[in-house]
Amino acid sequence: MKMNTTTLICNKKGTVIINMSKSFSFIDDYLAYLLARSSHLVSEQFHRQIQDQGWSTNYWRILASLSDEDGLTxxxxxxxxxxxxxxxxxxVVKMESEKLLKRHQDDADKRAVKITISPKGRTLIADLLAQAKAHEKKVLxxxxxxxxxxxxxxLRRLVVHLQD
Amino acid sequence: MKMNTTTLICNKKGTVIINMSKSFSFIDDYLAYLLARSSHLVSEQFHRQIQDQGWSTNYWRILASLSDEDGLTxxxxxxxxxxxxxxxxxxVVKMESEKLLKRHQDDADKRAVKITISPKGRTLIADLLAQAKAHEKKVLxxxxxxxxxxxxxxLRRLVVHLQD
DNA sequence: CATTTTTATATGAAAATGAATACAACTACT
DNA sequence: AGTAGTTGTATTCATTTTCATATAAAAATG
Structure with a gap:
């Protein structure tokens, strides 16, 4: 029996069975493309949602990253x-001018700029984080x-593998 | 026993066992970020490799897509x-001027522009495809x-799921 | 230490991008 | 057919991004 589709079955325990096929076109079998495409698709709607509220996706990314670990260089x-x-x-300069962030000189290394979220930024990111979580819930x-x-x-494993 | 890392074990048959942990920071547990990050990491080196040869990553994407299915709109x-x-x-206009592509009027729909790879484009993409496959082999x-x-x-499943 | 190399950030000019829009061709409807 | 709405592509212009480089501070080297 010849398969020309891939079946992926995930049971309750996370066990996976795949039926492989050799008949994909280049891009549909190319990891970088699959990642770029799925990344794009997952973020697309949410980014529009953010933009409709007048915020840039760059702001979202920056604030989300800082929400995990404030005071980064x-x-x-x-x-x-x-x-x-x-x-x-x-x-970052622009966001500081909009009072979303603050930039501080790092005492340990005078070249470095430490970036912290301002109260206004915190309010914004709390809102956006909630929206992001809700969106992910819908996606999944x-x-x-x-x-x-x-x-x-x-994906985490891939990231770790590629970062070493 | 408290786990603070996730273990992912894949056996020869593709069976997967995961030990879950609840202790990820937001971005490390956020699908969109994991996809963006892994996408970035996977492509990074290869994109530099292309750029070092004087080509833009946009050219690569366009040609790779056409290599699967020439004559797209x-x-x-x-x-x-x-x-x-x-x-x-x-x-596309720029690439046509560099003789990598040709743009044709679509007979069925006179608004549409069909894009085909030129011989020069074919030579280039054959080379880049080989490099891409070699790079993916290294990555994986x-x-x-x-x-x-x-x-x-x-990833294919996710793409299909999100496209509907 | 003085010197070289590396690292962290900023900046300016040039290129790329994208939102808005224009326009022509197609589709659907009456 | 005639009209209204839609789709496919191009273009404009303001913004964003980036390359190349500058600068200053740290680290490494001899």
Missing amino acids: LTQLNQRVLFKQPTLSKL ADYSEEQQQLLKAM | LTQLNQRVLFKQPTLSKL ADYSEEQQQLLKAM
Whole structure:
């Protein structure tokens, strides 16, 4: 029996059975494309939602990263938001001018700029975080808890693997 | 016993056991971030590699998409490359001027522009595809065939799920 | 230490991007 | 057919991004 589709079955325990097929086109079998595409699709709606409220997705990324770990250096923050350094530099200055962030000189290293969230930024990010969680819930509505954890665990593993 | 890491074990048959932990920071438990981050990490090196050869990553994306299915409409191509329409319009004109592509009027729909790869484009994409495959092989070197298929199958499933 | 190298951030000019819009061609409806 | 709405692409212009580089501080080196 020849399969020309891939079946992926996840049971309650996270066990997975796949029926493989060799008949994918290049991009549908190319990891980088699958990641780019799924990343795009997952974020698309939520980004529009943010923009409809007058915020840029860059602001969201920056604030979300800081919400986990406030007081990061520009470089540290940049490792999380995945921008180019000049891009982040300018964004952070702009966000400071809008009272969402504060930039402080780092005492330990006078070159470094430490970035903290302001009260206004905190209010905003609390709101956006709640929206993000709600959106993710919708995106993963058809996935069982185990399937969600499996997907995330595989991605985390990939990230760790690629970062070393 | 309290776990503060997630263990993901994939056996030869693609069976997966995960030990879950509740102690992730927001972004490390946020699907959109995990996808964006892994996407970025997977493509990073390869994109530099392309740029070092004097090509833009946009050219790579466009040609790779056309390599699967030549003669796409601008809109169809855009669904694959995930750009904004004006961005792709301009890129395609530029690439035509560099003799990598050809733009034809679609007979069935005179508004539409069909885009095909030129011989020069074919030579280039053949080279880049080989490099891309080699790069992916390196990226996934530590993954068994089954693990690779599992990862890709899950992403394909997510893509299909989000596209409906 | 003085010197070289590396690291952290900023900046300016140039390029890329995208929102808004225009326009032409197609579709659906009456 | 005629009209209204939709779709496919191009273009404009304001904004954003980035390359290249500058600068200052740290680290490494001899």
